[in-house]
Amino acid sequence: MTLIAEAPPLGKQSSLPPVHTVTLTVNGTETQLQLAPWTSLLDALREYMDLTGTKKGCDHGQCGACTVLVNGKRINSCMTLAIMQEGNEITTIEGVGTDSPDGLHPLQKAFIDYDAFQCGYCTPGQICSAVGLLNEGHAKTTDDIRELMSGNICRCGAYTNIVVAIEEVMNQQSV
Structure with missing residues (x-):
């Protein structure tokens, strides 16, 4: 059996994925990002905010390498969407200890x-x-x-x- 892919109807062109403005408060700083709605918090931190201390290990919530704090509670950042964290205080390893005189928690x-x-x-x-x-x-x-x-x-x-x-x-x- 031969499958033939049909071209989209004339006048209908595929478009880039939709992006949304997402405002995240990370380590005390509010940042607006243009993200696809399916962008994980982990990817937003690493790829869009250059906060690479949070690591991508398994990308399935099983290893904990991506653990960050949201409102003081630990979560696996690979298992939540960035858009879901609007209005929350996110702390990455880069924000831990910054209140201390020597910069260490x-x-x-x-x-x-x-x-x-x-x-x-x-x-x-x-x-x-x-x-x-x-x-x-x-x-x-x-x-x-x-x-x-x-x-x-x-x-x-x-x-x-x-x-x-x-x-x-x-x-x-x-x-």
Whole structure:
């Protein structure tokens, strides 16, 4: 069987995909972008805003490399559309720690102090997730940290040091 593709009717030409003005507040700065409605938040951050700290790992919400904070809660930025985040406060790794005199969030410092990374690819997502974990206030034990961080994969296996770094900051906050 031979399939023949038909040409579009005369007068009807295909057009470029529609774009919309999307206003995102990222790391305290409001930015207007022209985006296709199906653009993920991850792609908007990386491709349109040059915020490349947020990583594209699996692009299916399974690895956590793309974790950012939306209104202080952690989300996988690959699993949400940018247009859905209008009106929300988005914090990427580039915005974490900027209020501190030395420019580091306590978790960033703890990750350095406890060697909680190796190749570093997952580190931005790990830190954003850990900030969200502390904001949520559900972690009380080491096992809680392990469970609540289980959505962030580290291919290098730095889990032990990641947990110790988070535990250190959690214990400092409870003093």
